[in-house]
Amino acid sequence: MKNNDKNKIIIFDTTLRDGEQSPGASLNTAQKIEIGRQLAKMKVDVIEAGFPICSPGDFEAVKLIAQEVKGPQICGLSRAIEKDIDACWNAVKYSKRPRIHIFLATSDIHLKHKLKMSREEALARAVSAVKYARRFCDNVEFSAEDAVRSNQEFLWQVVEAVIKAGAATVNIPDTVGYSIPAEFAVMLMNIFNKVPNVDKAVISVHCHNDLGLSVANSLAAVAAGVRQVECTINGLGERAGNASLEEIVMAIKTRKDLFNVHTDIETKEIYKTSRMVSTLTGIPVQPNKAIVGANAFAHEAGIHQHGVMAEKSTYEIMDAKSIGWQGSGLVLGKHSGRHALKQRLNSLGYTFKEKDLDKISERFKVLADKKKEIFDEDLVAIVEDEISQVIPVYKLDYIHTVSGSQTIPTATIRLRKGDKVIQEASSGDGPVDATYKAIDRITGLKCKLLEYGIRAVSGGQDAQGEVIVRIADAKGHVVTGQGASTDIIEASAKAYLNAVNRLLSPKAVKSK
Numbered sequence: 001m002k003n004n005d006k007n008k009i010i011i012f013d014t015t016l017r018d019g020e021q022s023p024g025a026s027l028n029t030a031q032k033i034e035i036g037r038q039l040a041k042m043k044v045d046v047i048e049a050g051f052p053i054c055s056p057g058d059f060e061a062v063k064l065i066a067q068e069v070k071g072p073q074i075c076g077l078s079r080a081i082e083k084d085i086d087a088c089w090n091a092v093k094y095s096k097r098p099r100i101h102i103f104l105a106t107s108d109i110h111l112k113h114k115l116k117m118s119r120e121e122a123l124a125r126a127v128s129a130v131k132y133a134r135r136f137c138d139n140v141e142f143s144a145e146d147a148v149r150s151n152q153e154f155l156w157q158v159v160e161a162v163i164k165a166g167a168a169t170v171n172i173p174d175t176v177g178y179s180i181p182a183e184f185a186v187m188l189m190n191i192f193n194k195v196p197n198v199d200k201a202v203i204s205v206h207c208h209n210d211l212g213l214s215v216a217n218s219l220a221a222v223a224a225g226v227r228q229v230e231c232t233i234n235g236l237g238e239r240a241g242n243a244s245l246e247e248i249v250m251a252i253k254t255r256k257d258l259f260n261v262h263t264d265i266e267t268k269e270i271y272k273t274s275r276m277v278s279t280l281t282g283i284p285v286q287p288n289k290a291i292v293g294a295n296a297f298a299h300e301a302g303i304h305q306h307g308v309m310a311e312k313s314t315y316e317i318m319d320a321k322s323i324g325w326q327g328s329g330l331v332l333g334k335h336s337g338r339h340a341l342k343q344r345l346n347s348l349g350y351t352f353k354e355k356d357l358d359k360i361s362e363r364f365k366v367l368a369d370k371k372k373e374i375f376d377e378d379l380v381a382i383v384e385d386e387i388s389q390v391i392p393v394y395k396l397d398y399i400h401t402v403s404g405s406q407t408i409p410t411a412t413i414r415l416r417k418g419d420k421v422i423q424e425a426s427s428g429d430g431p432v433d434a435t436y437k438a439i440d441r442i443t444g445l446k447c448k449l450l451e452y453g454i455r456a457v458s459g460g461q462d463a464q465g466e467v468i469v470r471i472a473d474a475k476g477h478v479v480t481g482q483g484a485s486t487d488i489i490e491a492s493a494k495a496y497l498n499a500v501n502r503l504l505s506p507k508a509v510k511s512k
């Protein structure tokens with residue numbers, strides 16, 4: 001689709017496709033729709049919802065997102081193969097604004113070792129695939145996979161040919177995250193100078209982060225004249241991930257003086273989107289992550305704190321509120337009523353049906369009994385726990401652990417499975433290990449703990465701990481889980497159970 005505003009950068013979000021290829025990320029269809037709706041609320045221009053030919057589950061998810069998510073263009077990925085394009089169209093056609101995204105590698109490394117094709121064959125395949133897709137819709141994107149390591153004269157030839165064949169967008173991916181900003185900018189300027197019909201399409205980039213340069217390369221490309229950037233929330237994606245949407249958008253906004261372009265992103269939705277994606281994928285955000293990390297707006301050094309108190313701009317280049325971060329405002333306590341809770345949730349951007357509010361209200365009361373002051377972050381943790389959408393096969397009923405320097409750590413766990421209550425005990429290397437072994441005894445699954453992370457959700461000694469785990473079952477299925485509680489052993493048990501429930505919920509499991 002033509003970009004009529006020459007200074008607008010089209011934000012193409014691929015969290016649900018490339019982001020979902022992150023090791024350990026597993027989203028079921030309901031979770032994908034939830035993220036799709038939030039991306040629409042944040043006003044991304046294009047949502048790449050998945051790779052429809054990949055599996056019936058992927059097809060269904062793309063189709064449902066096309067049916068249910070209004071606003072952005074809904075795009076599906078496809079190899080340059082007719083049956084892929086058919087599947088892609090059959091999934092995206094339900095959107096008011098469908099897009100077919102075709103990719104084919106153009107580098108000699110990929111052509112020789114992966115596709116076993118000559119350059120001439122690849123060129124012909126690219127052109128015929130774009131022409132085939134154009135039979136279905138005029139919004140066709142072509143990606144020259146591994147463009148950075150391709151012979152550049154050949155790449156120009158491909159770009160020219162696919163535009164002639166009808167591609168409205170041509171994407172130049174740094175598939176393996178190999179490029180350096182200055183080099184990437186020159187590469188794009190060459191495309192603008194050497195491809196005669198380049199003005200007939202939107203030129204896009206898609207940068208991977210293998211050298212930690214994906215955002216820098218994307219911004220160099222914007223400065224060189226590209227008008228679409230492909231990116232993901234929290235920088236999720238294959239291997240080291242993709243360029244992070246929030247970093248690109250805020251860099252463009254904060255340094256408007258330099259770039260002189262804009263996006264349509266509702267930046268106040270960024271923090272919420274980041275938290276939602278982290279909770280639903282189970283992939284935590286590192287505390288020092290730019291824009292959305294827990295420390296992104298925290299000032300530790302006294303000299304910095306003093307400066308910020310005197311004048312924010314001494315050490316802050318962005319207002320935390322511009323990304324929707326509310327800070328640790330003291331909001332509610334034990335005596336706050338349901339109405340106050342509802343109002344506070346609304347002001348944080350969450351709206352709920354009455355029955356869902358009941359569940360949140362119950363959890364709020366339990367927390368308020370344990371914790372004097374409840375912060376916004378505590379509420380967000382409860383809400384995200386509730387919306388994580390995993391069907392709970394097992395529910396935690398009771399936990400008791402014993403540990404100490406002179407004691408063998410033991411855990412007694414009681415779980416509910418439907419009407420059944422099952423209890424087991426185990427010892428372990430520590431209380432968490434004992435807890436996980438006791439849970440394994442009940443479920444019969446022998447899970448391997450791959451990663452365990454814990455953070456304090458808000459400040460103070462009575463802060464809730466949020467635990468995120470990554471586990472694998474005996475067949476190598478990898479899933480993540482999250483749990484929060486004022487008791488970190490209970491949070492650990494909840495996170496593990498959340499992951500186990502994902503393993504037992506077929507739609508949520510992803511084989512690697």
Ligand code: KIV
Nearest residue numbers: 103143145146173175
């Ligand atoms: O990294 C890549 O090249 C891709 C393409 C499919 C755009 O993800």
Ligand code: ZN
Nearest residue numbers: 018175206238
């Ligand atoms: Zn990619």
